[in-house]
Amino acid sequence: MALVAVGLIGSAAFFLGGRQSDVSSNTPRPRSVAHATHSPKPTHSPKPTHSPKPAPAPTPTPTPSPTEIDVPATGPGTFVTARAGGEKVGRGAHLIRYTVQVETGLGISPDQAANEIADILAAPRGWTHSGANSFRLVGAGEPYDLKIKIATPGTADALCWSGIHQNTHGEYNCEIPGGVVVNLKRWVKGSPTFDGPIHDYRALIINHEMGHSLGLTHMTCAGTGQLAPAMMQQIKGLHGCIANAWPYDKDGHYVSGPHVS
Numbered sequence: 001m002a003l004v005a006v007g008l009i010g011s012a013a014f015f016l017g018g019r020q021s022d023v024s025s026n027t028p029r030p031r032s033v034a035h036a037t038h039s040p041k042p043t044h045s046p047k048p049t050h051s052p053k054p055a056p057a058p059t060p061t062p063t064p065s066p067t068e069i070d071v072p073a074t075g076p077g078t079f080v081t082a083r084a085g086g087e088k089v090g091r092g093a094h095l096i097r098y099t100v101q102v103e104t105g106l107g108i109s110p111d112q113a114a115n116e117i118a119d120i121l122a123a124p125r126g127w128t129h130s131g132a133n134s135f136r137l138v139g140a141g142e143p144y145d146l147k148i149k150i151a152t153p154g155t156a157d158a159l160c161w162s163g164i165h166q167n168t169h170g171e172y173n174c175e176i177p178g179g180v181v182v183n184l185k186r187w188v189k190g191s192p193t194f195d196g197p198i199h200d201y202r203a204l205i206i207n208h209e210m211g212h213s214l215g216l217t218h219m220t221c222a223g224t225g226q227l228a229p230a231m232m233q234q235i236k237g238l239h240g241c242i243a244n245a246w247p248y249d250k251d252g253h254y255v256s257g258p259h260v261s
Contacts, residue, residue, distance in 0.1 A: 074154025082114035085139035090128030125246035175212035204245035
């Protein structure tokens with residue numbers, strides 16, 4: 001049974017203890033085809049007559065989606081698909097091609113959201129770590145395996161109910177056949193159980209819901225003081241665990257816990 005993506009929870013082991021987020025690490029990330037740049041090959045000059053020009057600065061990571069926007073109760077129910085596309089991340093034979101859509105009129109760039117999600121799925125502690133899975137962001141008009149939709153609470157509720165008959169109460173995310181629904185309220189405001197950076201919390205949303213797409217079910221806390229599994233519904237309480245956005249810990253061990261029926 002598909003499960004509500006309450007995974008917005010204590011997202012990220014990212015900044016816990018003041019440590020840097022995996023998403024913002026130096027790990028290569030898939031870049032939008034529209035933004036890719038290529039440095040020209042230098043030509044040989046045996047007798048330069050002037051000092052060489054300094055190398056251009058590297059292209060910065062795209063600006064994340066804004067966090068200070070209004071969250072309307074509902075929207076038109078229509079979506080704009082991101083044009084951004086990227087290279088495959090991960091070596092796994094199980095490839096998931098995903099596209100990102102944002103409900104019309106929300107003030108969020110679909111391309112910015114898509115690149116932010118691509119950063120999360122490319123992070124070393126994400127679902128590619130096992131070696132079984134790989135992901136590729138695809139743009140509008142390309143073949144895909146699932147859609148990640150960012151929607152107002154009302155639209156998210158409607159999609160979750162029609163997809164899996166789950167009442168998400170205007171609060172939660174969900175995984176439905178063929179896609180993931182992210183509640184705009186959670187994407188912008190985070191979770192009351194997580195006081196870290198919102199960009200870190202978004203990693204939990206994506207990792208939790210993508211975990212459902214990989215066939216994983218909910219878990220709970222394995223013990224006081226341990227990292228909360230990414231598949232735990234951390235928004236409903238940590239039960240003694242430490243908020244965590246990632247499937248794997250910093251040593252590469254899978255973060256697990258008792259399964260919830």
